[in-house]
Amino acid sequence: MAEALEAAERLCARRGARLTEIRRRVLELVWRSHQPVGAYTILERLGRERGRVAPPTVYRALDFLIAHGLVHRIASLNAYIGCAHPDRDHIGQFLVCSGCGSAAELDDRRIDRAIRSGAEAAGFAVERPVIELAGRCPNCRERGRDART
Amino acid sequence: MAEALEAAERLCARRGARLTEIRRRVLELVWRSHQPVGAYTILERLGRERGRVAPPTVYRALDFLIAHGLVHRIASLNAYIGCAHPDRDHIGQFLVCSGCGSAAELDDRRIDRAIRSGAEAAGFAVERPVIELAGRCPNCRERGRDART
DNA sequence: CCATGCAATGTTATAGTGTAACATCCGCGA
């Protein structure tokens, strides 16, 4: 995670983007949570450090981070998660465990190809695929755990 | 669409599920919109016919329709769309056009296989895939239209 | 050094999406 922050610093420096205090802090909070985290959770945690913080502050930071590929949004959860490799042009495929609530990024080229070719066969040009696979992670599978407690 | 409604009737009859007046009406409204439609839009339209209608009425009908595969939810749009073939076990892959706002269902087996095998390779068991491909439909591609007006 | 212009942040209010909790109704079988 410290690594992810450094990578973010480097990436922003290279692009001339400003990783300000707030943006950095939000990125850190996103990473610190080992699960996808909601904007209002970030809001609350950020508020603990800086007194009253309003929603736009958090959403603006998230917009910036997403625009630079440092964070992904998971639409089916209304939640945000750090991107493990913001350098490459990431597609973002997610494995979302309904047992423990964790999410892992997949980025499988075969899936990407299958999607693009399937869509192309219908004459459709994919621009922003949303791939979010709800299911069971290896841990929860083994334990036969029920839905997230 | 009339066809879709009949198919829904049959399917519910076969399952002993009750396609009540409200549920039927909501399904009709979902189909009538040729784009994915928001719950509050349905709410408003339903309200025009029946006087005041509260959100839970619509959400409960949608929950029922989704549970029976008659309607899909598109998470990236917070919107709902009728399912063209509720009989088969549908996976639900959607092509969402950012030009005209329309959405088409794909259901490509190759995509489904790629996803399941990719996830399985990570030890993950997919239960409810969310596949929503934002891009350009053939029409909007041709016209080079800008984002939905 | 100051002006000034632009990006970032602060602030207030509100829009949009979804659910909890409890009351009521209605049909059906014991």
Add this chain to the structure above:
DNA sequence: TCGCGGATGTTACACTATAACATTGCATGG
């Protein structure tokens, strides 16, 4: 008829996100 369960009505609220405008702060050229 009574009671039961599923469906609907009703109220209130939680959660997610953005619009609109004010303010700050910093780089940059005059």
